[in-house]
Amino acid sequence: MSTTIDAKAMQWENLGTHFNFMDLLQAGIKNVAKGLTNMVGRPVTVETTNVESISVGQIPEWMGSPEAEMVGVYLLIDGDVYGQVILIFSLEEALHLVDLLMGYPPGTTTQLDDLGRSALAETGNLATAYFLNELSMLTGSQVRPSPPAVMVDMLGAIFNVISAPIAAVSDQLLIVEAQFKEPDRTVTAHFWVLPYPVAG
Amino acid sequence: MPDNVLSVSIGELVVSNNQDDVLVAYGLGSCVAVCMYDPTAKVAGMIHSLLPKSAKNNGFEKQTAKFVDQGVPLLVDSILKAGAQRQRLNVYLAGGAQMLSAPGFSNSLNIGARNISTAEEILRATGFRILAQSTGGNSGRTVKLFVGSGKITVKTLGQGEVTLSPELSFSKV
Known part of the structure; x- marks a missing residue:
């Protein structure tokens, strides 16, 4: 998997000439909710969808405290367009989500072991696959996800990973953000797609 | 004495001679913080860099502490202007963790290690010796530099907060 910003990569905005870019993103995100609903076994809904441009230095503060202990499930996108996805x-x-996925009573999981990490990795896998499948189906483009990586650390440290590939060419990160909630509203998943800027 | 926190965000350079100030880089992952302190003049400086080297013709007009290779000379310039003397400067380095260790992510992604080696090379080439460092590993760090005392602390989620000193220097790549 290459993270080089490929001059040949198609602009995300040009994916499928018959579609408005925002409509395409919305369709992809709706499909993610469908996939998560199937996985969790209860109706997961899209709370918000935003497209934001944030400066690299302000990313952690935008989301919360840069020292907060967070979990990120990270994947790369390769094919006709390049980018990153993080849940x-x-x-x-x-x-909470591990309890939901494993069918445990709430509060059972108190530490993130290998099984829990694997369940979260699978959630990232599935969300990304549903997003990219919808994009592919609507536009005919070829896009593939990498295997997921699970990071548990300070928010700022997790964000270094997504900032580094972009910061070499731009001070701004384009973030497509969607928030998902399940009916009990104990889990809010922030699903971010970060298109790589096209060089040149 | 009240602590006045000055946050050093990605790409920023902060220098202070106010004894109440604490320079803080929160949540360093693969990023590195280069810290300098003149114990006589009580002047402190810190950069928070994301990437090792700037590409040529990258479209950025100004030199920026976002890149280690540009940030270190900027830091030296600024701290000397603020009253520090070069031969008195204590230099510390922190950060450069490898955040991604899952299969499928190539080693070329190990920006943390490249940030550390670039900082070490530039500091050595410009005649500085690193007094202590907490670099590498797989955990994010928060680094604090207290202007009044010159004390440096490094905090990770696993190990809590420790004071960085030559005896407690930690480097693992």
Whole structure:
């Protein structure tokens, strides 16, 4: 998997000439909610969808405290367009989600072990696959996700990972953000898609 | 004495000679913080850099502490202007963790290690010796430099907050 910003990469905005870019993103995000609903076994809804341009230095503060202990499930996108996907939870929410996914009573999971990490990785996998599948289906473009990586650390440290590939060419990060909630509203998942800027 | 926190965000350079100030870089992952302190003049400086080297013709007009190779000379310039003397400067380095260790992410992503080696090279080439460092590993760090005392602390989620000193120097890549 290459993270080089490829001059040949198609601009995300030009994906599918018949679609408005925002409509395309919305369709992809709706499909993520469908996938998460199937996975969790209860109706997951899209709370908000935003497209924001944030300066690299302000990213952690924008989301919360840069020292907060968070969980990020990270994937790369490769193919006709390049980018990154990250699913972000607070540690507490991530533990709730593991309970939901494993069918445990709420509060059972108190530490993130290998099984819990694997369940969260799978959530990132599925969310990204549903997003990219919808994009592919609507536009005919080829896009593939990498395997997921689970990071548990300070928010700022997690954000270094997504900032580094972009910061070499731009001070601004373009973030497509969607928030998902399940009916009990104990878990808010922040799903971010970060298109790589096209060089040149 | 009240602590007056000055946050040093990604790409920023902060220098202070106010004894109540604490320079803080929160949540360093692969980023590095280069810290300098003149114990006689009680002047402190810190940069928070994200990437090792700036590419040529990268479209950025100004030199920026976002890149280690540009940030270190900027830091030296600023701290000397603020009253520090070069031969008295104590130099510390922190950060440069490897945040991604999952299979499928190539080693070229190990920006943390490249940030550390670039900082070490530039500091050595310009005649500075690193007094103590907390670098590498897989955990994010918060680094504080207290202007009044010159004390440096490093905090991780696993190990809490420790004072960085030559005896407690930690480097693992």
